[in-house]
Amino acid sequence: MPPKRTRAPKKLQQEHELDHIDRRLLELLRNDARMTNQALSENLGVAPSTCLARVKALQQAGVIRRFTVEVDPRALGRGIEALISVRLRPGARQQMAAFGETLKNVPEVTQYFFVGGMDDFLIHVTARDTDHIRQFVLEHLSADPVVATTHTSLVFEHVSGLASL
Structure with missing residues (x-):
């Protein structure tokens, strides 16, 4: 699931x-x-x-939305993480929701953000190695006609859960 x-x-x-x-x-x-x-x-x-x-x-009240578990990607054989910025083609803006929906079914995608600014999406992926990330970008992003550009940054350290209460 x-x-x-x-x-x-x-x-x-x-x-x-x-x-x-x-x-x-x-x-x-x-x-x-x-x-x-x-x-x-x-x-x-x-x-x-x-x-x-x-x-x-x-x-x-919706303050607590869910209870979850955080899995170390290395335990799944995915020792590298990347953040990929995606800008969609100007004529494809109406397809943003559909693009986001397709990301939900890609195993490498751990989370994504629909953002404002220069880019449209920021995608957090986990992979076996850099070749796996390259293959992900080629198959799921560059091959998609709605995607104009991508920019990939490797993650050296991932720290989560820092939001103050």
């Missing part, structure tokens, strides 16, 4: 004011989404029922 893709944040289902307990709860879950309710409540200094109610409220 292909991984679930996260879309750009939508407006929260309801306004949810985050207090210091909610922020700490989110920080704990960001560091370990598998942390038990008991461990969360102990860390927060609240009753387990209160902790569970807060997690459910954060989910219902």
Whole structure:
């Protein structure tokens, strides 16, 4: 089953004011989404029922969108990562949504961003080696008639989960 893709944040289902307990709860879950309710409540200094109610409220409000696992690409035989900027042809702007949809089914694509500025998409890929990245660009980007240009940058270090709460 292909991984679930996260879309750009939508407006929260309801306004949810985050207090210091909610922020700490989110920080704990960001560091370990598998942390038990008991461990969360102990860390927060609240009753387990209160902790569970807060997690459910954060989910219902759309603050917590999903729980996930981050897999080291090297464990899958993909020891190199790249960020590829893509600019579509001016006449192909109406095909942006379709282009994004095709990226969802390509195994090398771990995430992509529809961006403003000089480029239209920023694609994060994992691959076995540079030849694999080259093949990806040739088959999935350069061969696509809607693509005008690409620019590939190799990733030397990938640090995630730094957003402050």
